Amino acid sequence: MRYRLVIFDWDGTLMDSAARIVACMQAAARDVGAGPLTDAAVRDIIGLGLPEALEILCPGMPAAQRERMRERYSAHFVAADQVPMAFFAGVEAGIARLRGEPGLRLAVATGKSRRGLDRVFAHTGSGDWFHASRTADETRSKPHPLMLEELLTETGVEPRDALMVGDTEYDMEMARALGMDRAAVTYGVHARERLARSQPVCMVDTFPALLEALYAPMAEPRHAPATMMARSET
Numbered sequence: 001m002r003y004r005l006v007i008f009d010w011d012g013t014l015m016d017s018a019a020r021i022v023a024c025m026q027a028a029a030r031d032v033g034a035g036p037l038t039d040a041a042v043r044d045i046i047g048l049g050l051p052e053a054l055e056i057l058c059p060g061m062p063a064a065q066r067e068r069m070r071e072r073y074s075a076h077f078v079a080a081d082q083v084p085m086a087f088f089a090g091v092e093a094g095i096a097r098l099r100g101e102p103g104l105r106l107a108v109a110t111g112k113s114r115r116g117l118d119r120v121f122a123h124t125g126s127g128d129w130f131h132a133s134r135t136a137d138e139t140r141s142k143p144h145p146l147m148l149e150e151l152l153t154e155t156g157v158e159p160r161d162a163l164m165v166g167d168t169e170y171d172m173e174m175a176r177a178l179g180m181d182r183a184a185v186t187y188g189v190h191a192r193e194r195l196a197r198s199q200p201v202c203m204v205d206t207f208p209a210l211l212e213a214l215y216a217p218m219a220e221p222r223h224a225p226a227t228m229m230a231r232s233e234t
Contacts, residue, residue, distance in 0.1 A: 001101050001214065003181070005157040007148065009166035010110040010117065011046055012188030014095075014207075017085050021046055024080060025057070028073035032065050034058055043189045047111045047168040049136030050074075077116070084123050088187065090207035095129050097211060105155045108133040109147045109164070109171075131155060142170035145177040152178075163201075165210065172198030183210060 011017045022042040029037045037057060045053035050073065054066050061069070098106060107130055110117055114135045121127030132154045134147035152162060164175035167188020175182040176198055184195035184203045195203060202213045 001104055003161055003163045003214070004103060005105045005107060005152070005155050005162040006098060006214070007107045007109050007151055007162060007164050009047060009164075009168070009171045009188075010108055010112055010120075012167035013165060013171075013185055014087055014091050014108075015085050015120070016088050018043055018046055018189050020077070020080055020085060024073055024076035025053075027076045028069045029058075031072040032069045034061065034065070034069060046189045047142055047166070047170045049111050049141030050113065052136075052141045053111075074113075078119075081119060081123070085120075087124070088207050090211070094207050094211045095126075098214075099129060105131040105157065107131060107151045107155065109142070109151060109174075110134070111136045111142060111170075113137045142168075143173040143177070145174040148174055148178055148180065163214075167195075169194055169198060172200055183213065185210060 008014055011021060022039050025042045026037050029035070041057060045056050048056070050070055054061070054070060058066060058069065095106070098104060108117065110133070112120075112135050114137055117133060117135050118127070132151050134150055136142070136147075139150055140146035148159075148162075148164065152159060159178045159180040162180050164171055164180055164182045165185065166172060166175075166182070167185045168190045172182045172184060172195060182198065182200045184192075184198070184200040185207070186192045186195065186203055186205050192203060202210075204210045204213055
């Protein structure tokens with residue numbers, strides 16, 4: 001294993017939650033009398049902190065109405081959370097394999113709130129999988145790199161020894177700002193072409209393929225082009 005720290009996004013990377021996020025955001029918009037939101041528009045903001053997401057989805061909305069929409073989204077999501085969401089295929093086995101790697105630390109960097117992440121940790125029993133985590137409401141939202149900087153400081157790892165794994169441009173760009181390697185998963189919310197613009201070291205179509213890429217030998221130790229690492233084909 002060439003890394004000492006692997007940092008994962010949550011929604012769209014580890015957990016198949018995009019459909020629920022879209023439905024809850026659309027319901028919240030209806031509740032406050034906002035215009036209809038398309039599936040594509042909501043999927044585009046997944047990964048951002050909720051205030052930043054609402055600014056993009058509803059530009060010009062009065063602050064009071066936007067706050068009400070935030071409250072309604074949170075209420076819809078908490079209610080929907082009574083039915084647990086599934087991890088993507090291979091995530092549980094893959095994380096277990098990584099946890100057994102000597103000297104490797106695992107972390108989460110997510111646009112979720114701390115309350116939301118802790119709730120899903122409790123529902124899934126996954127909280128002890130990770131050595132550290134950061135959420136958008138306790139630091140800066142993606143794509144600002146502050147949450148990665150904080151995770152690096154907490155774990156005592158340099159950017160050159162860490163990898164960010166995510167499904168959005170926001171994940172890729174916050175890692176690129178630090179010169180950190182980044183791996184893009186294509187089964188989430190942003191298209192392969194959009195992810196490729198951030199020059200990830202690999203792009204994979206399944207979580208098991210990510211594990212193959214992490215353990216594959218590389219011709220160069222750092223910042224190799226995507227074709228240097230294993231990748232699955234659809």
